[in-house]
Amino acid sequence: MDHLEMLRGLSVENNTKIVLLVLDGLGGLPSPDGMTELESASTPNLDLLASRSETGLLEMVDTGITPGSGPGHLGLFGYDPRKYLIGRGILEAIGVGAEVLPGDVCARGNFCTWGDGDIIIDRRAGRIETVESSRIVDRLRETITGIEGVKVRLYAGIEHRFAVVFSGDGLDDRVSDADPQAEGKPMVWSRPLAPSGDKTARVINSFVKTVRECLADEKKANGCLLRGFSGTPAIPLFPDLYKMRSAAIATYPMYKGLARIVGMEVVEAGRTIEGLFNTLRSSWEHYDYFFVHVKYTDSRGEDGDFDAKRDVIERVDGFVPEVLLLKPDVLVVTGDHSTPSVLGAHSWHPSPFLLASPHVRPDGAPAFGERVCARGSMGIMHAYKLMGLMLAHAGRLAKYGA
Amino acid sequence: MDHLEMLRGLSVENNTKIVLLVLDGLGGLPSPDGMTELESASTPNLDLLASRSETGLLEMVDTGITPGSGPGHLGLFGYDPRKYLIGRGILEAIGVGAEVLPGDVCARGNFCTWGDGDIIIDRRAGRIETVESSRIVDRLRETITGIEGVKVRLYAGIEHRFAVVFSGDGLDDRVSDADPQAEGKPMVWSRPLAPSGDKTARVINSFVKTVRECLADEKKANGCLLRGFSGTPAIPLFPDLYKMRSAAIATYPMYKGLARIVGMEVVEAGRTIEGLFNTLRSSWEHYDYFFVHVKYTDSRGEDGDFDAKRDVIERVDGFVPEVLLLKPDVLVVTGDHSTPSVLGAHSWHPSPFLLASPHVRPDGAPAFGERVCARGSMGIMHAYKLMGLMLAHAGRLAKYGA
Numbered sequence: 001m002d003h004l005e006m007l008r009g010l011s012v013e014n015n016t017k018i019v020l021l022v023l024d025g026l027g028g029l030p031s032p033d034g035m036t037e038l039e040s041a042s043t044p045n046l047d048l049l050a051s052r053s054e055t056g057l058l059e060m061v062d063t064g065i066t067p068g069s070g071p072g073h074l075g076l077f078g079y080d081p082r083k084y085l086i087g088r089g090i091l092e093a094i095g096v097g098a099e100v101l102p103g104d105v106c107a108r109g110n111f112c113t114w115g116d117g118d119i120i121i122d123r124r125a126g127r128i129e130t131v132e133s134s135r136i137v138d139r140l141r142e143t144i145t146g147i148e149g150v151k152v153r154l155y156a157g158i159e160h161r162f163a164v165v166f167s168g169d170g171l172d173d174r175v176s177d178a179d180p181q182a183e184g185k186p187m188v189w190s191r192p193l194a195p196s197g198d199k200t201a202r203v204i205n206s207f208v209k210t211v212r213e214c215l216a217d218e219k220k221a222n223g224c225l226l227r228g229f230s231g232t233p234a235i236p237l238f239p240d241l242y243k244m245r246s247a248a249i250a251t252y253p254m255y256k257g258l259a260r261i262v263g264m265e266v267v268e269a270g271r272t273i274e275g276l277f278n279t280l281r282s283s284w285e286h287y288d289y290f291f292v293h294v295k296y297t298d299s300r301g302e303d304g305d306f307d308a309k310r311d312v313i314e315r316v317d318g319f320v321p322e323v324l325l326l327k328p329d330v331l332v333v334t335g336d337h338s339t340p341s342v343l344g345a346h347s348w349h350p351s352p353f354l355l356a357s358p359h360v361r362p363d364g365a366p367a368f369g370e371r372v373c374a375r376g377s378m379g380i381m382h383a384y385k386l387m388g389l390m391l392a393h394a395g396r397l398a399k400y401g402a
Numbered sequence: 403m404d405h406l407e408m409l410r411g412l413s414v415e416n417n418t419k420i421v422l423l424v425l426d427g428l429g430g431l432p433s434p435d436g437m438t439e440l441e442s443a444s445t446p447n448l449d450l451l452a453s454r455s456e457t458g459l460l461e462m463v464d465t466g467i468t469p470g471s472g473p474g475h476l477g478l479f480g481y482d483p484r485k486y487l488i489g490r491g492i493l494e495a496i497g498v499g500a501e502v503l504p505g506d507v508c509a510r511g512n513f514c515t516w517g518d519g520d521i522i523i524d525r526r527a528g529r530i531e532t533v534e535s536s537r538i539v540d541r542l543r544e545t546i547t548g549i550e551g552v553k554v555r556l557y558a559g560i561e562h563r564f565a566v567v568f569s570g571d572g573l574d575d576r577v578s579d580a581d582p583q584a585e586g587k588p589m590v591w592s593r594p595l596a597p598s599g600d601k602t603a604r605v606i607n608s609f610v611k612t613v614r615e616c617l618a619d620e621k622k623a624n625g626c627l628l629r630g631f632s633g634t635p636a637i638p639l640f641p642d643l644y645k646m647r648s649a650a651i652a653t654y655p656m657y658k659g660l661a662r663i664v665g666m667e668v669v670e671a672g673r674t675i676e677g678l679f680n681t682l683r684s685s686w687e688h689y690d691y692f693f694v695h696v697k698y699t700d701s702r703g704e705d706g707d708f709d710a711k712r713d714v715i716e717r718v719d720g721f722v723p724e725v726l727l728l729k730p731d732v733l734v735v736t737g738d739h740s741t742p743s744v745l746g747a748h749s750w751h752p753s754p755f756l757l758a759s760p761h762v763r764p765d766g767a768p769a770f771g772e773r774v775c776a777r778g779s780m781g782i783m784h785a786y787k788l789m790g791l792m793l794a795h796a797g798r799l800a801k802y803g804a
Contacts, residue, residue: 001484001485003464006464006467006484010467359431359742359744359745359749359751360431361431361432361438361751361772361773361776362432362436363773363776364773375777377459377773377776377777378782379781379782381465381782385464385465385466386465387466388464388465388466388467389465389466389750390466391466392466392467392468392749392750393466397466397467397468397750398468399468399469399470399748400463400467400468400469400470400473400483401463401469401470401471401472401473401483401487401488401490402470402471402472402489402490402493402630
């Protein structure tokens with residue numbers, strides 16, 4: 001029997017509360033002094049919690065595979081990311097609040113700087129500010145509403161980013177990116193990857209050309225690139241699978257979008273870490289399952305800033321007592337992938353996790369860290385199996401078979 | 403290649419002896435003093451054995467999934483319980499010694515107390531004694547032999563339980579339970595779950611009505627409920643798969659039934675723990691594989707009686723030297739699932755196991771317990787993989803590939 005089908009068949013409703021606290025890119029690698037960001041962070045609250053928890057490492061996708069944000073979170077939500085794929089375009093679009101219907105094709109956009117002869121000088125247009133990006137999107141909305149009968153909707157994102165949703169008959173997301181992927185190179189146009197992608201590639205390229213003409217007078221953002229074309233995925237949804245009222249408490253569009261795709265409700269939480277935990281407390285009575293997403297561990301890891309990533313971990317540790325005061329029946333703390341500062345990028349290393357509940361066999365872990373969790377009682381576990389474990393500890397799964 | 407097909411293709415005969423000693427519901431959770439039933443039990447023999455064994459934890463079905471007795475044992479016998487399902491009705495029927503042929507439909511029965519207007523007052527008829535149940539089954543056998551040309555066979559069980567086997571043309575086990583599942587509620591009748599279940603549902607409901615009429619003068623057991631309708635499963639059998647003469651030594655009908663379903667022979671062993679080990683010794687020359695099942699660890703765990711469960715474990719420990727005197731080539735000690743006394747029910751926690759054989763890399767485990775096994779060299783292993791490991795240690799698997 002399929003894993004999700006089993007969970008769907010066994011899940012029952014009750015009044016327990018589950019918290020999944022994700023520190024994006026939590027896992028790291030040792031600095032020259034031999035300790036990872038998490039190991040060197042002063043985390044008295046997480047350490048105490050780990051000592052009373054079951055611990056282990058989560059393999060997000062498969063051994064040696066570095067996950068993007070989509071697959072990493074899908075795993076945490078119970079979906080085997082080798083089986084369920086969600087395109088980056090739709091993630092971005094839903095993340096900024098776009099309504100996407102089956103048949104639509106979404107894309108991530110960058111405003112960029114074009115030079116002579118279609119050379120892309122800067123793929124991010126000097127990382128223009130968010131207000132600039134909004135202004136330019138407004139300009140484009142006045143000019144571009146449809147192409148070949150296809151409706152075009154534009155959404156401003158953070159800094160140089162935006163999202164597009166194409167709606168109309170005969171669209172197909174099997175088309176290549178309209179993006180040279182490198183700077184100083186000529187523009188690369190979208191091509192169909194299946195015969196039924198002809199129209200979509202044509203509409204995309206027409207859109208990019210129109211944007212180029214429309215923004216010719218802009219200094220930095222005088223063009224755009226589109227990539228990650230994708231439509232709505234065929235995926236079973238949280239309320240149906242797990243019978244929980246589920247809340248996503250996140251600051252970044254991407255993670256809100258992902259949560260909406262799997263059927264969670266998004267509760268607005270502002271942009272700060274403190275805001276996340278305030279929102280958790282204020283929405284406590286209204287939901288059963290809380291996905292709390294801290295972005296900044298990943299951001300600082302991607303910056304290659306070991307100390308700053310460690311500091312974010314320490315700040316989150318300070319909010320752990322507030323979470324415990326809410327008395328969740330199950331609390332998991334983990335990451336969606338590793339982002340070691342020494343690599344400055346996502347990595348394949350499994351994510352340390354702890355699961356706290358009244359029904360664990362505590363490992364007595366001396367601290368919360370990668371090497372301690374590697375010796376934890378849960379071993380290395382596929383991330384998509386975490387959801388079943390959380391539901392079990394919350395008393396939300398009936399017995400399998402007689 | 404399918405796991406069982408691989409074992410079937412590689413298994414060879416020899417004269418080694420394998421013992422699988424199952425303490426039903428062995429795994430537990432810590433009491434307030436921090437130790438589980440197994441960890442707090444005085445088990446000098448199992449502890450010494452563990453130090454010379456490979457140890458680990460068995461995941462019976464899947465992470466977070468609480469197994470019923472059927473799936474738990476199927477796993478121990480080498481069948482992935484996510485793939486092979488056995489209905490409760492046939493388990494119960496074969497357990498009490500019924501012969502079941504393909505096309506038959508079996509059910510678990512409860513004698514119950516009916517009130518006015520078909521209200522089910524007590525689903526277990528006050529847990530009448532086994533002799534009472536036998537007397538009532540004898541009464542019914544005189545009255546009911548067939549319905550619509552379908553032959554009806556009745557078998558008394560323990561306390562209020564009995565089993566029925568329906569034999570005849572056109573039966574289908576895809577019918578719902580004839581059981582309100584709760585007390586103080588009106589009777590709920592069987593319904594077909596597939597069009598071909600029409601006749602079966604009709605026969606079942608007719609049977610229940612006839613029983614109600616027949617037992618109208620009984621004080622407690624004046625009616626019955628039927629549930630868990632199921633026929634013979636399509637499952638490859640022990641002699642074919644593993645080429646061993648296999649014996650089941652168990653006290654309870656359910657486990658004898660399960661052993662028969664997979665193709666073992668059942669050796670009668672009475673009702674005591676001592677009887678199990680006497681039977682193991684007396685049947686030693688006649689079989690290659692011995693499944694020895696101790697029920698009482700689970701029973702005491704389900705009673706929520708921590709001390710009594712610990713006492714059963716200590717009693718079994720006392721028989722371990724007798725097993726070792728027989729010089730089995732492979733001895734595994736484990737459970738079919740966990741039954742923590744603090745939960746008073748089956749649970750999802752993996753089962754500690756030890757495997758003793760001359761060809762292990764001993765872990766040097768300091769004792770036999772959940773947390774020690776969690777650090778064992780076998781890690782967390784799917785239970786259905788245990789059979790291959792046992793066969794290998796017994797020299798009963800040929801090399802895979804040239």
